Amino acid sequence: MTSPNAPLAALPGISVILPVLNEEAHLEESIRAILAQNYTGDYEIIVALGPSQDLTSEIAARLSEENSRIILVSNPTGRTAAGLNLALHRSHREIIVRVDAHAEIPPHYLQLVVEILADSGAVNVGGVMGAEGVTLFESAVAAAMRSPFGVGGSRFHIGGKAGFVDTVYLGAFLRQAVVDVGGFDERFIRAQDWELNYRLRENGGKIYFDPRLHVTYRPRPNFRRLAKQYFEYGRWRRVIARKYPETINYRYLAPPLALIGTVLSLFAGALINPSLYLPAATYFTFIAITPLFISKDLAHYPVLVFIIPTMHFSWGFGFLTSPRKLVPDSLR
Numbered sequence: 090m091t092s093p094n095a096p097l098a099a100l101p102g103i104s105v106i107l108p109v110l111n112e113e114a115h116l117e118e119s120i121r122a123i124l125a126q127n128y129t130g131d132y133e134i135i136v137a138l139g140p141s142q143d144l145t146s147e148i149a150a151r152l153s154e155e156n157s158r159i160i161l162v163s164n165p166t167g168r169t170a171a172g173l174n175l176a177l178h179r180s181h182r183e184i185i186v187r188v189d190a191h192a193e194i195p196p197h198y199l200q201l202v203v204e205i206l207a208d209s210g211a212v213n214v215g216g217v218m219g220a221e222g223v224t225l226f227e228s229a230v231a232a233a234m235r236s237p238f239g240v241g242g243s244r245f246h247i248g249g250k251a252g253f254v255d256t257v258y259l260g261a262f263l264r265q266a267v268v269d270v271g272g273f274d275e276r277f278i279r280a281q282d283w284e285l286n287y288r289l290r291e292n293g294g295k296i297y298f299d300p301r302l303h304v305t306y307r308p309r310p311n312f313r314r315l316a317k318q319y320f321e322y323g324r325w326r327r328v329i330a331r332k333y334p335e336t337i338n339y340r341y342l343a344p345p346l347a348l349i350g351t352v353l354s355l356f357a358g359a360l361i362n363p364s365l366y367l368p369a370a371t372y373f374t375f376i377a378i379t380p381l382f383i384s385k386d387l388a389h390y391p392v393l394v395f396i397i398p399t400m401h402f403s404w405g406f407g408f409l410t411s412p413r414k415l416v417p418d419s420l421r
Contacts, residue, residue, distance in 0.1 A: 102130065102133075103131070104133050104176070104180035104185050105135070105199075106185060107135070109136055109138055110138075110145070110164075111143050113141070115190050115307055116145055116190045117148055127196050132158070134159045136159060137163075138163055162176060170281040171275050177272055185261070186202060187260050192306050206263065209295070211295040212266035213257065213260045213263075213289060215296075216298065216299050219304055222307070225392065227308045240400070248300050249300065255283075257298050270288040270292050278325060283329060312396075315400065320406060324408065324410065325411070325415075328411060345406075345408045347405060351369045354372075
């Protein structure tokens with residue numbers, strides 16, 4: 090087994106791992122993109138199958154029968170971190186590349202991963218979460234996800250210069266580095282990638298962002314699923330904030346503060362003095378203007394004015410209501 094500090098072989102073996110649950114709409118496209126890689130070294134695809142209620146398992150079984158690179162492992166809980174660990178334990182290759190069924194990697198992705206890992210000396214590298222939609226709603230969400238007005242200034246959302254960072258989207262890891270810190274923490278339903286990257290950095294590893302690693306990401310298709318996604322992001326970010334309070338920054342506090350300020354302003358304006366509507370009016374003016382900067386497609390405007398507050402307020406509400414009992418006491 091290769092040490093995290095040992096130089097990589099010219100064409101190291103790669104295991105691409107996917108935790109999958111209810112992904113019949115995107116799974117085949119995601120796996121076909123992996124199979125289309127121009128990487129000449131040895132690689133395999135390990136799919137950790139949760140108990141899906143759609144045709145995900147049947148699609149995975151068919152693809153596995155068609156191509157021996159695809160290996161299926163059972164993930165009874167369906168939880169992402171558990172699936173990642175099951176795939177990690179099944180793998181014996183030097184590099185672990187995480188891909189989600191909502192993502193499609195470009196043909197040169199694996200080759201670039203090897204080159205960037207070797208050149209940077211990092212234990213994990215990743216790039217841009219390139220949100221792209223198919224429907225009008227998805228395209229509008231994608232525009233919001235690519236804008237600092239929608240999701241903040243993280244480089245993996247909006248791009249930027251290559252360099253060392255705290256975390257990256259998905260990630261391509263030196264397997265031994267992940268094993269050395271105990272793998273993914275299965276107590277984290279969300280934010281398990283951020284938490285792992287924290288432990289990798291604490292163990293002396295470096296995390297590297299490179300915008301050339303551009304991954305196509307398919308956004309949620311409707312308001313209900315978008316709100317649920319961002320609610321979960323917020324409540325699990327609160328778990329991270331409790332465990333690692335030194336990592337809190339203004340980006341994490343902005344959505345809950347916007348929610349509190351807007352709600353208090355609406356009540357205060359109605360019950361005390363109309364002038365106290367000003368904070369809420371300021372926020373809604375911001376919402377009315379920012380879609381013009383987020384997307385050049387005017388058809389997105391009437392959707393974006395609802396998408397942006399859905400993302401902000403769902404995240405903020407999740408953060409504010411995240412219960413301590415969400416995780417064991419040992420995480421606090």
